Amino acid sequence: AVVSTQSTGNKEEYLRQRDSYVDDAPDVFAVSKPNIKKELKREPKSNGESTNNCPIRSSKKKAWLHRDLKVRVVSQEFRKGKYYCKKVDIVDIVDPTTCTCRSESGKLLENVPQDILETVIPRKAGSLVMLLDKDHRWQVAELADKDSKKECIVAVTLIEKEAVTVSFSEACQYVGDAMR
Numbered sequence: 001a002v003v004s005t006q007s008t009g010n011k012e013e014y015l016r017q018r019d020s021y022v023d024d025a026p027d028v029f030a031v032s033k034p035n036i037k038k039e040l041k042r043e044p045k046s047n048g049e050s051t052n053n054c055p056i057r058s059s060k061k062k063a064w065l066h067r068d069l070k071v072r073v074v075s076q077e078f079r080k081g082k083y084y085c086k087k088v089d090i091v092d093i094v095d096p097t098t099c100t101c102r103s104e105s106g107k108l109l110e111n112v113p114q115d116i117l118e119t120v121i122p123r124k125a126g127s128l129v130m131l132l133d134k135d136h137r138w139q140v141a142e143l144a145d146k147d148s149k150k151e152c153i154v155a156v157t158l159i160e161k162e163a164v165t166v167s168f169s170e171a172c173q174y175v176g177d178a179m180r
Helices: 011-023
Strands: 070-073 087-095 098-103 108-113 117-119 128-131 140-147 152-157 163-167 171-173
Touching: 070 171, 087 108, 117 171, 128 152
Parallel strands: none
Antiparallel strands: 070 087, 070 117, 087 098, 098 108, 128 140, 128 171, 140 152, 152 163
16 A cells, blocks of 8 residues: 555545555564663563563554654664764654654754664653554653653543553654644
8 A cells, every 4th residue: 555645635544544554564663772771772571571560562563653753763873873862853754664854953864764763752741742552553642650660651642531551662752733
């Protein structure tokens, strides 16, 4: 399936096409990433079991890129390491696993592959996050609590006012307009 990016199309139709394509996307939700710093490591401690009562992502890997997410570059090879450990904002989706990002200095980075990016969780309660887990995919929520030791957050969805607990890899800081 090809996702049309024409601005003249219906937004709901575009989202439906995109989501159906993402559901069929290759198994690439997370690639083993280098352990940059201890606090950046986000892989579950065990195979399929969580010892900290937080849900962990399934072994099924999915494309998770979405416009207006703040992400971190975790590849030293990308652009000769210039953006290593730097936060960037996703400004456009080229395909389900490739995006265009804007650096904090304003420079556009094109054709950034998903496998060199990781989610960013905001520090302050009340900040906006986008949920990436299967049950709440693409929903914007407000960060209520963050547990760095258990590597999970509690967020309240803006529309349904539902409290959701997800792992760090199943949420990402949202920098867009929540009322869109």
